[in-house]
Amino acid sequence: MLRCFPKSMRLGGGLNIALALAIAMSFTLPSSNTLADEAGPVEAIKVDAKKAALGKRLFFDKRLSGDSSQSCATCHIPEKGFSDGLALSKAYPGSEGFRNTPTLINTALKASWFHDGRLGTNLNDVTRESLTEDYVMNMDMRIMQERIKQDPVYIQMFKDAGWSEPSNGSVRNAIPEYLKTLTSRGSPFDKGTMSAAAKRGSKVFQANNCASCHSGNRFTDDKPHNTAVPDNPDIWSDPLRHHTYVAFGMFMGIENIFNIRRDVGADVRSHKVDGTDVGKFMTPTLRELKYTAPYMHNGTIKTLADVVAFYNNGGGNDANKDKAMKPLGMSVADQADLVAYLESLSGDPLTSAEHVWKDKIPANYTAIADWLNTPN
């Protein structure tokens, strides 16, 4: 059995080989319940290569949105660490987004998804939510299914993946299978090639207890916290953004939605009577930050230096701010070292054909020849 690779093989130059082997042969790497203070590389996930390849094409196909104008990759851009470089994301045409697009690298390992953590089940549900939500892809999945069935390339790929024909259910399995391939790798932190500044920053990270929330291999506790990130006023001044938030809020059951002028965040998970979950957002991963500026759930902080300064000041102002948020008193040098450490957590860009569908995807559909005699 190839289940147990020696640990050294997972590091440095051996990593790619190990990964390639793991993917090609559908074997998993061993998991090691890493504690917060002994973070290590994010482990690659066992995938079905054919399902993942299918999911990759689907991810980059604009025909998976209602008016065929955007794909998953429109907002999750590989060159930007599968985020989009905007403070607030784009949305489906006719709307504008009200939150920052999160990276999808390592997303398969999360405990819950979206900045408010409102989905805590699995990527199948996340895929469904993103495809069908009216301000995201606005796709009627029944139409999606029939669009896919019109593309001979997909028909073959679904067969190869072990599904008799394209269906909504198989799309919701294939895209998550692809997302599982988006694993951080090759960062200086993982390879043991951190700069002196980054090494000093690692100590600053520990000394200031950043790992109380940013723990584990992905540097997140997967929990919601209120750090009192300032509101992004662009949400409320732009009717296209604000109305999108209102639509979201009505769907989520946020009370008094027309009079709210703040993003309630993880409150939608609990709707606590005392309102103490208002303003909490899921701890984001610290991996791939090099590619994913601007930062925070609403993109209000442009650089890592500013993020570090924000924490050094003890976060922002809010009645429900997490008690752990206190001024840190880091020196200017400490802050610079911490930034160097954070940068060392970013790995190789996942922009090659291994992770990106490079072939042209048609925008239109060929007719089925001899339609009358071909079963639907």
Add this chain to the structure above:
Amino acid sequence: MTTFKTKTTTIGLAIGVAMATLAGPVRADINAPLAALGPPPIPSDNKQTPEKIELGKMLFFDTRLSGDASVACSTCHEPKQGWGFSGDISRGYPGTVHWRNSQTIVNSAYYGKLFWAGSAKSLEAQAPSAAKGGVAGNLEDDIGTARLAFIPEYRKRFKAVFGDEYPRLNNAWRAIASFERSMVQRDTPFDKYMNGDKTALSEEAVRGKGLFEGKANCIECHNGALFSDQKFYNLGVPRAERWLDDGLAQITFRFENYAKGVTQKMYREVKDDAGYYFRTKLDQDKGKFRTPSLRYTLYTAPYMHNGTFFDLQEVVEFYNAGGGENEFSASKTKLIKPLGLSEGEIADLVAFLESLSGDEIKVDTPKLPPYAALPNPVK
């Protein structure tokens, strides 16, 4: 009066159905006579007011009541295309094509059921069904409601018309229905003729009327003031050619069957639009569509549920040949048979059909109010 007439017709229909059920396929010859068009029935829970009609007109032209804010009701019901659509099949939401011909909204107020297969029971129900359909408007309730709230002019008007603090989407459909109910035409040459102006119809048209009520027996289904019995028939209209060679149309064809809920076997095998079957799920209703009104047809080409015929002459010739054949010919109505009309008679019939349309109905396209940020919250 018209309301009363409509009720009578409904009762008549009910009795007819009851008789058919009890006594088998005996047909009582109760065709409603042709008549001038009276005022449309107005539902007692959605009265017409000028303010509501004006609001409905604005909403009818407003693209923000579609998923990507790019298509309005008026996109497929174009004023310049007889308030229908120029193509055989309606254009559909971006990235899709529809699968049926877009019907005119003119005189839609008189129908008891809307859409070709009668799937909506009122204009109030038709509007959201179209606006929210995947191959039409692809709108969701929450985004539609949210958008209206950010248009101050609509907030003001919904408040005045409906008393809404923030516009309720349901009231948008009611306003649009009111606007559509205002789009009636009662001054056609035919209406003038029936109201006593015997010069209003040409000699050809008068001869055509005789054929309509006699030899051609169009009145069997196209009867009453609306020229429709509002029942469902299969005439053997051939399938839409598009499905043979248009990938986008093939997608929609499968989607419609999938979404409307048919058996696995039927989904795999069917190659034509089963129409009224989708409402009843009875084999005998496959391929049936609601008799359309013949009013305003001068402007609404192409014709039939799938826009197969491009002028009225073609339509009359189709009937003269006894209709056609399609996949559901087992359910083809026995009422349709070769008519033996001469070329002159066909021309007379077309002349009469043309007299069922008056002037083209034009409106000024309303200026649409812009979005604006919401005022400061109420504490």
